Amino acid sequence: MQTKKIGIIYGMENSFPPALVDRINSRAVPGIVAEHIKVGAVRMAEPSGYRVIIDRISHDIPFYRAYLKNAVLGGTIVINNPFWWSADDKFFNYSLAGKIGVAAPKTVILPHKMLPPGTTGNSMRNLQYPLDWDAVFAYIGFPAFLKPHSGGGWKSVYKVDNPDEFFRAYDDTGDLCMTLQTGVNFKEYFRCYVVGQKKVHIMQYDPRLPHQDRYIRHPEPVDPALLQRVEDDAIKLCVALGYDLNTVEFAVEDGIPYAIDFLNPAPDADLHSVGPDNFEWILNAVSDLAIEKAQSDENPAADLRWNAFLKGED
Numbered sequence: 001m002q003t004k005k006i007g008i009i010y011g012m013e014n015s016f017p018p019a020l021v022d023r024i025n026s027r028a029v030p031g032i033v034a035e036h037i038k039v040g041a042v043r044m045a046e047p048s049g050y051r052v053i054i055d056r057i058s059h060d061i062p063f064y065r066a067y068l069k070n071a072v073l074g075g076t077i078v079i080n081n082p083f084w085w086s087a088d089d090k091f092f093n094y095s096l097a098g099k100i101g102v103a104a105p106k107t108v109i110l111p112h113k114m115l116p117p118g119t120t121g122n123s124m125r126n127l128q129y130p131l132d133w134d135a136v137f138a139y140i141g142f143p144a145f146l147k148p149h150s151g152g153g154w155k156s157v158y159k160v161d162n163p164d165e166f167f168r169a170y171d172d173t174g175d176l177c178m179t180l181q182t183g184v185n186f187k188e189y190f191r192c193y194v195v196g197q198k199k200v201h202i203m204q205y206d207p208r209l210p211h212q213d214r215y216i217r218h219p220e221p222v223d224p225a226l227l228q229r230v231e232d233d234a235i236k237l238c239v240a241l242g243y244d245l246n247t248v249e250f251a252v253e254d255g256i257p258y259a260i261d262f263l264n265p266a267p268d269a270d271l272h273s274v275g276p277d278n279f280e281w282i283l284n285a286v287s288d289l290a291i292e293k294a295q296s297d298e299n300p301a302a303d304l305r306w307n308a309f310l311k312g313e314d
Contacts, residue, residue, distance in 0.1 A: 001030060004294045005049060007037040009064060010056035015271040016283070017056060023287045032294055042067050047074035051294045054079045054245075054286065056266045059152075077293045077300045079286075080265040084242045089150040090263045091179050093241065097259050100240050102233045104259045105182040105251075106140055109149055114175045136180065137163060143183035148176050152264060154207070159183065184258050186251035188222060191215070192234045193267065193278075194246050195285040196292070200231045203278055205249070215275050223255075230257050237262050244289060 006024055010017040017036065024034035037053065048071035055078055058064035068082040097104040111127055146169050147157040156176060158169035170178070191205035191214075204219035234248040237259060247267035250257035271279045 003031055003033055004051040006032065006034040006052045006054070006290045006294055007048075007050040008034065008054050008056065009037045009039070009058070009068075011060060013056060013270065015279070016269040019271070019279075019283055020054070020286060020290075023283050024290060027287065027291065029291055029295075032291055034290070039064070039067055042070055044070065045073065046070070048076045050076050052077045052079065052290050054290060055082065058082060059085065059266060072300045075300065077296075077298055079244045079289065079293070080246070081242055081244075081300070085265050088241065088263060090147075090261070091149045093237075093263055094179075094181075094259075096240055097237060097262075100236055102237055102259050103256050105184055107179050107181040108136055108140060110136075110170075110178050110180060112175050112177055113170050113173050116175045133163070137166075140180050140182050145181045145183055146170065146173070146178055147181065148173075149179050150177070150263065184251040184253045184260065186253050186258075188226070188252040190230050190250045190252070190257070192230065192248045192250070193282050193285065194234050194238045194243070194248055195282070196244055196289045197235060197239045199285050200234050201278065201281045201285070202227055202230055202234075203274070207249075212273065215273070215278060217275060226252065226255065226257065233257060233259065234262075244293075245286060 008017045008021055021034045021036060024032070037050070048067075050071065053068060053071060053076055055064070055068055058068050065082055065086060068078050069086075072078055072082065091107065091109045094104045094107045111124070111131070115121070115123065143159060143161045144166070145157060145159055146166065148155070156173060156178075158172075160166040160169055166180070189205050189207060191203045193199075193201040193203070204216040204222075205214050206216060207214060230250050233250070237248055238244075238246050241262070243265050245265060245267065246262060247264040248262040249260045251260045252258070268274060269279065269282050274282070
């Protein structure tokens with residue numbers, strides 16, 4: 001029997017990747033072995049030697065992203081698909097949510113406050129100037145959140161309560177591309193692991209608390225109908241986006257779960273952050289998915305056109 005290898009590629013994480021390798025290997029599935037990847041110079045079009053790679057770091061390291069794209073062409077299944085991940089951004093996600101019937105707060109994308117490196121004023125000659133800020137504020141309202149159109153970890157996120165606060169925050173954003181989004185006055189807030197576009201683990205979460213306290217250890221009871229809608233919408237989003245591992249965040253106002261953040265294809269899975277129960281769930285779910293993918297006949301390079309992902313084609 002030919003051994004099918006599952007590789008994990010990661011950065012500063014200390015708890016999840018080694019635990020995942022150990023958990024997969026502890027299953028003792030015949031012909032399946034998991035290991036930590038070591039990458040040197042990568043030859044073009046050369047197979048990686050892995051049937052499955054779980055990617056936890058390529059969003060920060062272009063070298064790893066190029067390695068993973070090459071691996072897909074050689075027959076490796078990468079979780080998550082690096083071609084789609086490279087093309088995705090949060091503003092597109094919000095627009096997509098509206099198209100598929102998932103509630104999302106009103107959002108606009110804004111020009112860079114400062115010119116991106118290597119550009120001049122002429123590079124922005126198609127930009128309306130000055131912007132009609134009154135129309136923007138009338139559409140979005142206050143309070144609002146100014147945040148990057150792509151990124152994570154709550155970096156460069158500002159809550160603004162009036163135009164003056166907005167402009168002060170906007171001045172700090174440099175050459176980042178930002179979105180402005182209607183603030184949701186939420187009663188409940190959920191962060192959901194979604195694995196394999198099928199399994200959902202809903203966690204009560206409070207983004208207003210310090211990072212280490214955001215996962216609620218002793219959650220309050222929640223209306224089952226609300227939880228079912230959250231689960232259904234989380235799956236709907238991940239199917240549409242083509243992600244096999246993601247977190248989807250919902251802020252609930254007046255009983256409506258608004259999808260706030262769902263571009264998290266390398267979601268927080270640190271034991272000390274998410275807590276032992278959540279850690280065990282994600283560890284088991286990703287182990288199951290990786291083994292299932294390794295044993296499958298899936299061809300990851302069968303159709304890499306964007307329309308196939310958007311239409312949900314097999």
